Amino acid sequence: MEHLIIEGGNKLKGTLKIKGAKNSVLPIMAASLLNGSGKDVILENIPDLIDMHVMRKILQSLGITVHYVNGNLRIAPGNIRNYAVPDQLMREMRSSIFLMGPLLAKLGKVKISYPGGCSIGHRPIDLHLKGLESMGAKFWEEKGFIFASATQLTGAEIHLDYPSVGATENLMMAAALANGKTTINNVAKEPEIVDLQNFLNAMGAEVRGAGTETLKIEGVERLEDCTYRVIPDRIVAGTYMIAAAITGGEVILTEVIPAHLEGIIAKLREAGIFVESTEDTVKIACGNLKAVKTLRTSPYPGFPTDLQSQMMVLLSLARGESMIEESVFEARFKHVVELKKMNASIMVEGCRAHIKGIEKLRGAEVEITDLRAGAALVLAGLAAEGTTIVAGVKHIDRGYEKIEKELQLLGANIIRGPRENLLYFC
Ligand code: UD1
Numbered sequence: 001m002e003h004l005i006i007e008g009g010n011k012l013k014g015t016l017k018i019k020g021a022k023n024s025v026l027p028i029m030a031a032s033l034l035n036g037s038g039k040d041v042i043l044e045n046i047p048d049l050i051d052m053h054v055m056r057k058i059l060q061s062l063g064i065t066v067h068y069v070n071g072n073l074r075i076a077p078g079n080i081r082n083y084a085v086p087d088q089l090m091r092e093m094r095s096s097i098f099l100m101g102p103l104l105a106k107l108g109k110v111k112i113s114y115p116g117g118c119s120i121g122h123r124p125i126d127l128h129l130k131g132l133e134s135m136g137a138k139f140w141e142e143k144g145f146i147f148a149s150a151t152q153l154t155g156a157e158i159h160l161d162y163p164s165v166g167a168t169e170n171l172m173m174a175a176a177l178a179n180g181k182t183t184i185n186n187v188a189k190e191p192e193i194v195d196l197q198n199f200l201n202a203m204g205a206e207v208r209g210a211g212t213e214t215l216k217i218e219g220v221e222r223l224e225d226c227t228y229r230v231i232p233d234r235i236v237a238g239t240y241m242i243a244a245a246i247t248g249g250e251v252i253l254t255e256v257i258p259a260h261l262e263g264i265i266a267k268l269r270e271a272g273i274f275v276e277s278t279e280d281t282v283k284i285a286c287g288n289l290k291a292v293k294t295l296r297t298s299p300y301p302g303f304p305t306d307l308q309s310q311m312m313v314l315l316s317l318a319r320g321e322s323m324i325e326e327s328v329f330e331a332r333f334k335h336v337v338e339l340k341k342m343n344a345s346i347m348v349e350g351c352r353a354h355i356k357g358i359e360k361l362r363g364a365e366v367e368i369t370d371l372r373a374g375a376a377l378v379l380a381g382l383a384a385e386g387t388t389i390v391a392g393v394k395h396i397d398r399g400y401e402k403i404e405k406e407l408q409l410l411g412a413n414i415i416r417g418p419r420e421n422l423l424y425f426c
Contacts, residue, residue, distance in 0.1 A: 006381030007413035012249035020045035021233035030098035039225040084111040101174035127167035155180030175217040248286035291320030309376035335373035368392030
């Protein structure tokens with residue numbers, strides 16, 4: 001089993017290019033199934049991530065040829081031979097749920113099991129199912145599998161009780177080929193929703209309204225192939241911004257969209273960090289870290305839940321007392337136990353964490369339980385005094401391409417390998 005070993009204390013310095021967003025790539029790969037032309041879809045700027053490869057294997061299991069070369073994906077036209085998503089792949093990644101909308105739209109039937117992924121609380125799929133039901137799909141369960149069928153999906157008026165990112169995306173994909181017009185209210189406004197809309201429209205769909213509360217989708221008969229470049233990963237960018245801030249370094253991130261980073265930029269400035277942006281770069285330089293009275297995660301454009309654990313590490317080292325309220329997922333404080341091993345002073349009360357800033361974190365052996373918590377523990381290791389040994393690295397590889405190599409480029413002292421070998425060299 002691989003570990004990361006980090007010798008803390010180095011200030012990160014340099015320039016880093018940010019690649020495509022995992023949370024755009026996955027639904028867009030699923031949407032590629034809708035291609036009805038005889039030619040391939042090409043997706044550019046694709047990071048080499050475990051989750052991307054799981055989605056690639058799922059598409060292959062359905063009968064679609066997918067090649068990943070030089071950071072680009074080539075996805076063959078939708079000659080789908082299978083309507084069942086393999087149980088094991090389904091359990092590896094929650095985003096496998098994205099196959100439901102496209103498969104129903106394309107084949108009129110689908111068989112899946114309950115999706116897996118990060119263990120960050122109860123993650124139901126009721127909004128996905130309710131929305132698809134409104135469009136005429138029928139669902140039933142048999143021996144632990146979910147089956148769905150629809151002779152022809154039809155446009156509908158849908159209201160989401162919560163602006164779920166995944167449900168919005170699933171319904172957009174299904175509606176793109178449905179018969180007639182679909183209106184979806186209270187949708188998620190994340191940049192990845194806009195990216196999916198742009199991709200679907202590049203294939204010939206008629207989707208309007210992404211980035212606002214209402215989506216209007218006019219179903220079309222057929223979608224075509226296209227070449228599409230996905231947006232940069234705002235969560236990876238935010239993670240490296242916090243890494244620079246927490247080590248007192250100075251880092252420039254390139255190929256980013258600063259408008260997507262407004263929530264994190266505002267909180268970093270509040271915490272005393274210098275942030276400057278141009279059209280497609282952000283520069284982060286250290287300041288005196290100070291507490292942030294309240295940081296509440298919420299759907300976009302609010303502060304992203306996917307950067308909550310990383311920000312908690314920063315606030316652990318900020319002068320004064322901060323409070324984080326997690327409003328999106330109910331069990332997203334699993335990193336707190338591990339941060340406490342590193343001397344952090346954090347008290348959790350329900351969905352709130354009270355953080356008392358301390359002078360220094362201390363290196364320790366810690367274990368990752370989910371993707372973003374993993375990134376947070378790596379950041380803690382970079383800022384800590386002494387050696388930090390991080391287990392469970394595969395969680396990080398789901399969403400960060402070669403994190404240790406990127407951090408080494410910025411001057412961090414971090415290596416990866418089996419624990420015994422690494423300790424020998426330390
Ligand atoms: C997506 C992101 C994930 C991010 C999350 C919130 C991808 C691949 N993943 O996940 O990184 O943390 O958005 O920004 O894009 N909910 C329901 N019923 C449903 C669906 C969701 O109650 O049918 C609830 C969830 O339990 C959760 C909240 O809605 O409390 C947000 O979930 P959602 O926006 O759906 O997140 P994901 O799409 O799973």
